[in-house]
Each structure stands twice: as C-alpha cells, then as structure tokens.
Amino acid sequence: MSQIRILSDSLANRIAAGEVIERPASVVKELVENALDAGATRISVKVTQGGRRLIQVSDDGCGMNREDAMLCIEPHATSKIRDEADIDRISTLGFRGEALPSIASVSRFQLQTRIPAEMSGTEVLIENGALRDVRDCGCPVGTTVRIEHLFAAVPGRRKFLQSPPTEEGHIHECVLMQALGNPEVAFELIMNDREAVRANRAPELGARIAMLLGRDVFSAMIEVDYEEAGIQVSGYIARPGLTRSSRREQRVFVNGRPAAANTIYYGIRDAYHTMVMKGRYPPAVLRIEVDPHRVDVNVHPAKREVRFREARLAGKVVTAAVGRALRELAGELGTRASVPGGVFPGGAFPPLEFGSTIEQQRLPLQTFSPAPSAAPHVPDGADLPSAANPVEAGGEEPCPLPPEGGQGTSPSVATRGEITALDILGRLGDHYLVAQGSNGLVLVDQHAAHERVLFEQLLATARGKPGLQQQLLLPVTIDLPPDDAGLLRTHLERFQTLGFCLEPFGGNTFLITAVPSRFPEENVTGLVRDILDDIREGGAPSSKASDIRIAQAACRHAVKVNDSLKNEEIGQLLGDLARAEMPYTCPHGRPVMINITFAELQKRFGRHS
Numbered sequence: 057m058s059q060i061r062i063l064s065d066s067l068a069n070r071i072a073a074g075e076v077i078e079r080p081a082s083v084v085k086e087l088v089e090n091a092l093d094a095g096a097t098r099i100s101v102k103v104t105q106g107g108r109r110l111i112q113v114s115d116d117g118c119g120m121n122r123e124d125a126m127l128c129i130e131p132h133a134t135s136k137i138r139d140e141a142d143i144d145r146i147s148t149l150g151f152r153g154e155a156l157p158s159i160a161s162v163s164r165f166q167l168q169t170r171i172p173a174e175m176s177g178t179e180v181l182i183e184n185g186a187l188r189d190v191r192d193c194g195c196p197v198g199t200t201v202r203i204e205h206l207f208a209a210v211p212g213r214r215k216f217l218q219s220p221p222t223e224e225g226h227i228h229e230c231v232l233m234q235a236l237g238n239p240e241v242a243f244e245l246i247m248n249d250r251e252a253v254r255a256n257r258a259p260e261l262g263a264r265i266a267m268l269l270g271r272d273v274f275s276a277m278i279e280v281d282y283e284e285a286g287i288q289v290s291g292y293i294a295r296p297g298l299t300r301s302s303r304r305e306q307r308v309f310v311n312g313r314p315a316a317a318n319t320i321y322y323g324i325r326d327a328y329h330t331m332v333m334k335g336r337y338p339p340a341v342l343r344i345e346v347d348p349h350r351v352d353v354n355v356h357p358a359k360r361e362v363r364f365r366e367a368r369l370a371g372k373v374v375t376a377a378v379g380r381a382l383r384e385l386a387g388e389l390g391t392r393a394s395v396p397g398g399v400f401p402g403g404a405f406p407p408l409e410f411g412s413t414i415e416q417q418r419l420p421l422q423t424f425s426p427a428p429s430a431a432p433h434v435p436d437g438a439d440l441p442s443a444a445n446p447v448e449a450g451g452e453e454p455c456p457l458p459p460e461g462g463q464g465t466s467p468s469v470a471t472r473g474e475i476t477a478l479d480i481l482g483r484l485g486d487h488y489l490v491a492q493g494s495n496g497l498v499l500v501d502q503h504a505a506h507e508r509v510l511f512e513q514l515l516a517t518a519r520g521k522p523g524l525q526q527q528l529l530l531p532v533t534i535d536l537p538p539d540d541a542g543l544l545r546t547h548l549e550r551f552q553t554l555g556f557c558l559e560p561f562g563g564n565t566f567l568i569t570a571v572p573s574r575f576p577e578e579n580v581t582g583l584v585r586d587i588l589d590d591i592r593e594g595g596a597p598s599s600k601a602s603d604i605r606i607a608q609a610a611c612r613h614a615v616k617v618n619d620s621l622k623n624e625e626i627g628q629l630l631g632d633l634a635r636a637e638m639p640y641t642c643p644h645g646r647p648v649m650i651n652i653t654f655a656e657l658q659k660r661f662g663r664h665s
Contacts, residue, residue, distance in 0.1 A: 077158050079217060080107025080206060081226035086155035087201050088234050091115035094199065097257065098242040099234075103227055105248070106220030107206060114200040119171040125178040126190065129167070131157045156201075161185035162213070163206045169199040184209040228252055232268060233314040236307055236341055239264035265292055265341055273298070273339065278385050280342065282377030285369055286350075289377035291342040295385065296328065296641050299336035309343045310351060315362040320344065323374030327382065330511065331638060333645035342374070383637055475634040480626055489626065496653035502629070504642035506615045509632040511643040514554055514572060525555050525570040532568040533561060534581045540588050541566075547591060556584070 077083055084101055091099045094117025104110035120128060131154065159165060160182040170177030179193040207214035217223060224247050235243040235255045245253035258264040266274040277292040308320045320342065328338055352363040364370040478491035478498055489500040536544060541564035544551070551558055555572030571580050615621065621629065633639045633648065641647055 077155075077162065079226060080111060080223050081230045083107065083111050083159055083163075083203055083206065084113065084227050085230050085234075086159065087111075087113035087203075088231070090155070090201075091117055091199065092234070092238060092241065094118045096198065096241060098244075100244040100246070101227075101231055102246045103224065103248070106217070106223030107203075107227060108214075108217065108220065108223075109204065111203040111206065112200065114198065116196070116198040119198050120169045120178070121171050121174065122178045122190075125167060125169050125180055129156050129160055129165075129180060129182060129187075157185075159203060162210050163208070164204040166202040166204075167199065168193055168195045168202075170195050170197050172197050224248075224252075233307060235268055236261070236264060237309040237312060237314055237343070261291060261341065261343070269339075277339070278381050280377050280381045282373070282380055284373045284376060286347060287370060287373045288345040289342060289374055290345075291340065293324070293340040293342070293378055293381060294338035296331040296338065296382070296638075296645065297647055299332050299338050299645075301336065303337045305339035306337055307339075307341045309341075310353075310362045311345060311348060312343075313353060313362065314360075315353075316360050317362050317364070317370075319364055319367045319371045320374050323371040324378055326371070326375045327378035330643040331382065331641050331645055336645065340378075342378075344370070344374070346370070385640075475630050475639070478630060480623075483620075493651065496651055496655075496657065498649055498651050500630075500649050501642070501647070502615055502619070502621065504646050504648045505629055505633050505639075507642045508636055508639060508648055509629065510572075512636050512638070525557065525572065527570050528568065532580055534566050534568060534584055536564050536566070536585075536588075538564055540564075540585070543588055543591060544584075550591075551584070551587070554587070558584070 077086075080103070084103070084107070088099060088101065091113060094115060096115035096117035098116045100112075100114045102110065102112040156165075156167075161184060163184070165180075165182040167180040168177055176192045177195040179189070179191050179195075180187075181189040207217070227247070228245065231243060231245045231253050235241075235253065239258040239261050242257045243253060243255045244251070253268070255264060255267050258267060262274065262279070265277065273294075274292070276295050276298045278295060280289055280291050280293055282289045303321055306321060306324060308315055308317060310317060310320075324338070324340055324342075332338055346364075350365050352365065478493055478500075481490045481492060484490050484499065487501060487503070489502055491498045491500060544558065544566060545560070548558060555570070556568065557570035559567045559569065561567040568580055568584070615629075639648060
C-alpha cells in the first residue's frame with residue numbers, strides 16, 4: 057500500500073494558510089490589498105481583540121457578481137493574471153489567488169459583495185474551509201469580508217499569537233503603510249470600538265504624511281523627486297537632525313506595494329553618509345516606480361520582499377535621489393514651520409535649515425591657529441600655539457540643551473547669507489559659540505563646524521577635484537620611520553591631490569611646503585602620520601573607501617572644543633560653512649547649529665505676542 061497520499065483540499069488550504077496568514081495583520085493586509093485592486097476609494101477596517109475575535113474589511117470597490125464570489129474562494133482562482141507571461145509584469149497587489157481560501161480555511165468567513173449593475177448582492181458563508189451557505193443579500197456596492205475566530209480550529213497556531221495589544225500594533229502598522237502608499241484612498245481603522253486611524257482622501261503624499269505621522273514630523277521632512285535609468289523615486293525624507301533607532305520608519309513602496317528591499321535601505325543609508333550618527337536611521341516615505349519587468353514581487357510567501365533585477369542600479373538611483381534632495385536643502389529657502397523639540401527624543405535637535413544662496417564676498421584666506429583658552433575672543437596678533445591634546449574624531453558626545461517637556465529648541469529657516477551675518481555674542485562653556493540670528497539665539501559647535509568644512513574640502517580633493525593649497529612661510533620637516541617613509545614615497549601623488557606638497561629632504565626626512573587650504577599648520581605632521589596609518593590599514597588609497605578614510609583622518613585635526621578663535625577666524629569659519637555642500641552636521645552626524653527662536657523664548661518666559 058502506498059505511503060504517499062494526496063492531501064484533501066481543506067488540509068492543503070490550512071497548510072497554505074501557514075505561509076500566507078502568519079498573524080491577524082496578514083489577514084488585514086490581504087483583504088486591504090484586494091480592496092485596492094478592486095478600485096476602492098474608501099476602506100474601513102474593524103478589529104476586536106487583536107483580530108482573534110473579529111476582523112472586518114469593507115470597501116466601495118467594483119464588487120463581484122455571484123459567479124465571481126463563488127470562484128474567489130477557490131484555491132488559485134484570480135482575476136489578476138491570465139498566463140505565464142503576466143507573472144513578469146504584475147501590476148496588482150494580489151495575484152496568486154491564495155489569500156481568501158487560506159483565510160476561509162482557518163476562520164468563520166463571511167463575504168458580502170455587490171456590483172453596480174445588480175440590485176442585490178451575494179453572501180457566502182464558510183466555516184473552517186467548509187461551505188455553509190450562499191444566498192442573495194442586501195448590501196452596498198463593493199465588498200465586505202468578515203473574519204471571526206481566527207485560528208480557533210488550529211490551536212497550534214493560535215497559541216503562538218502575541219497578546220492582543222501586540223497584534224493590534226502590527227495591524228495598525230499595516231493599515232498605516234497602506235494609507236501612506238495610497239493617499240487618494242480614504243482609510244479608517246477601528247480597534248475595539250475606538251478609532252485608531254482616520255485618513256480622508258488626500259491630494260498628494262505630503263498631505264497624507266502630515267495627516268498620519270503628524271505635522272511636526274512632516275515639517276522636518278523634505279521632498280524627493282528624481283528619475284534616472286527608467287526608475288522614478290518620489291516621496292519625503294527626514295532632515296539629518298531627525299533620526300530613529302531602527303529602520304521601522306523607513307517606509308518604501310515599489311510600484312505601489314509596501315515592500316522590504318535592502319537595496320533601497322542601503323541606498324538611503326549611503327545618501328546620508330556623514331550626516332547622521334552610526335546606528336541612527338532617518339524616517340522616509342519613498343515611492344519607487346519601475347517597469348514591472350525589472351522587479352520580482354513573487355519571492356516571498358507573504359509578498360513582503362521585492363527583488364530588483366538590477367539591484368545595484370536601483371540602489372544607486374535611490375542614493376542619487378535622496379542625495380540630491382539633501383544637497384538642494386542647502387540651497388533653497390526653507391518654507392517648513394518650526395518643529396518643536398519634543399519631536400526629537402534625547403535632545404537630538406535638527407540643525408538650522410539654510411535657504412537660497414546669497415553671494416558672499418570671500419574673506420581673505422586665514423589659517424586657523426587655535427590656542428587653549430576659555431576667553432571668547434583673543435586679540436589679533438596673539439601667539440596661538442596648537443592645542444595640546446587633540447580630540448579624536450567621533451570622541452565627543454553631543455551636548456543637547458535640557459529643555460522642559462521637550463520644548464525650547466527648534467530649527468530655524470535661514471539663508472546662507474544669514475550664517476555669515478550671525479552676530480557672535482560670546483562662548484558657552486568650551487564647546488559653543490553663542491550668536492544672535494535673524495529670528496533668535498543660535499549655538500554653533502565650533503569643532504563640528506570646522507570638521508564639516510575640512511571634511512568636504514579634503515573629500516572633494518580625494519575624489520578627484522584639485523586641492524586648494526596654502527603655501528607655508530616656513531617649510532615644516534617631518535622625520536618618519538623607514539616603513540612610513542617608503543609608504544609616503546609611494547603615495548606622494550595622493551598627498552598632492554589632498555592639498556599637500558611634500559619633498560624628499562634626505563634619508564627618511566621630508567619637507568612640507570604646502571598644506572590644504574585653511575588647515576592649521578601646527579597639526580600638519582600629525583595629519584600626515586594619520587593619513588599614512590589610514591593608507592596602511594585601508595589598502596590601496598585609490599579606492600573610494602580609502603579616500604573617505606583619508607578625509608576623515610583630516611577631520612581629527614579640526615579646531616577643538618576648548619580652542620579660542622579670533623574674530624576673523626570665526627568669520628572665515630562661518631563663511632566656509634555657508635559655502636559647504638551640507639552644512640547641517642559634522643561628518644559623524646552631530647548637529648553643527650541649533651536655534652532657539654524668539655517665539656520660543658517668549659513662550660518660556662510667559663510672554664505672549
């Protein structure tokens with residue numbers, strides 16, 4: 057007698073349900089996707105006890121006639137694809153024909169549906185895979201699916217469900233994702249008879265983001281609109297000051313489908329390189345539109361993942377799209393409202409926004425010559441020795457203000473001209489310059505500001521742009537160990553592109569006659585040694601990664617938190633910062649500036665305008 061048997065349809069559907077229906081949120085996802093494919097403009101979701109007792113999804117889509125209502129509960133019955141060729145050009149959210157029969161096999165399933173051409177609808181009732189009744193019913197145009205007692209007949213699955221609040225959290229995120237991806241559709245989520253989500257139809261994505269995520273969060277985001285190589289990227293990304301501890305709020309849609317795609321996540325990460333701290337993730341809502349032939353959505357049982365046929369190209373386009381939006385942020389006049397500090401937990405407030413470019417007269421070339429001093433200013437001409445204890449890059453922690461209740465600081469809208477026009481009032485501790493701007497008090501982290509300026513200058517030269525040099529009045533000699541001397545001889549051309557001029561001076565000694573523009577002369581020998589160390593550790597310095605390490609090594613020699621700058625040096629620093637491509641953060645993601653507006657000061661002091 058044969059040991060192998062063909063499973064019954066009911067048992068096969070239950071097994072399939074284990075892949076398609078992982079939890080109540082999976083049911084909501086499948087039913088909402090069906091509603092969207094049916095052309096719904098309004099979708100209502102009701103849930104009780106985390107979906108264990110009840111899940112109901114209603115829509116005003118095209119509905120089904122009696123014949124289709126019966127076919128939709130059959131395995132692998134679908135209106136979305138006709139032949140094998142359709143699999144390579146899937147444009148709908150559903151396409152397998154597995155969801156409804158899988159759901160019906162593990163619950164009490166009731167479907168009511170009607171098409172516009174008919175006066176009455178059709179009701180189908182199924183209990184744990186067994187058809188109980190089919191009859192005419194009165195119902196509006198569209199479809200309502202009611203799921204009760206999910207997994208009641210499969211105790212092995214039911215016991216692995218999380219607590220109702222946890223399952224409700226997954227359902228909430230599911231509906232939120234679909235609502236963000238379809239702003240033209242109205243959504244409603246009712247959980248335990250309480251409204252959890254209500255989103256009216258929105259004219260565009262930005263309005264839907266403000267509606268669902270809050271105006272405070274939306275005001276800290278910038279728009280992305282970019283196309284390259286047939287890949288369209290649109291949506292909104294956070295300014296560098298707004299980050300989270302996980303990628304959970306990086307929401308990606310590929311051809312309208314909520315999707316997890318590492319290619320896209322890595323593209324976002326690369327665009328924010330040197331703008332956010334390690335382990336922090338800026339929120340984003342991005343929509344990727346690409347020819348369906350170039351993306352495979354049939355790689356995961358629950359359709360959570362997508363795979364690009366040209367993954368590297370897709371990631372590159374996303375990096376370019378997000379990067380351009382961030383660069384444009386430095387050159388446009390911001391129009392977002394002020395964002396309360398409470399939006400940024402832990403005091404990680406975003407830096408100033410900068411607006412339209414205003415031509416500035418370039419200040420005479422100055423060399424920073426910092427000296428350890430607590431005084432806010434040092435008289436011109438004073439002898440300024442270099443700091444005794446350089447601070448390693450990344451060694452400082454941000455020092456946020458402690459506002460009450462998350463209030464008190466916010467980004468400000470400023471033009472580039474306003475950066476150089478700041479009225480420096482003094483110093484705060486050893487870290488910050490205190491200044492007055494056009495709309496309030498501004499604190500500038502002098503180390504972060506100079507670090508950003510040096511980083512951009514040296515990174516630009518490391519990537520092939522000619523380096524700006526300043527000739528030294530008195531050449532500096534540097535004696536190196538034999539191995540370092542040999543390494544330097546091999547890479548003299550690389551140092552030249554970074555803005556150095558080094559000449560052999562006999563034996564293992566070299567003469568430094570020029571250094572990168574505005575670099576402290578006193579630190580030059582230490583920088584040369586650091587670059588040699590990075591070349592040794594990073595391998596061939598011609599690679600982009602090695603170039604970035606070289607530039608980061610230079611940043612270790614920016615002015616320190618306890619260094620006092622002369623007036624003209626402060627002016628030069630702010631001028632250079634205003635010309636920076638991304639003046640908001642240091643290369644490690646810390647803010648360069650924060651602003652306390654006059655309006656916020658008035659509020660804190662109990663004054664009302």
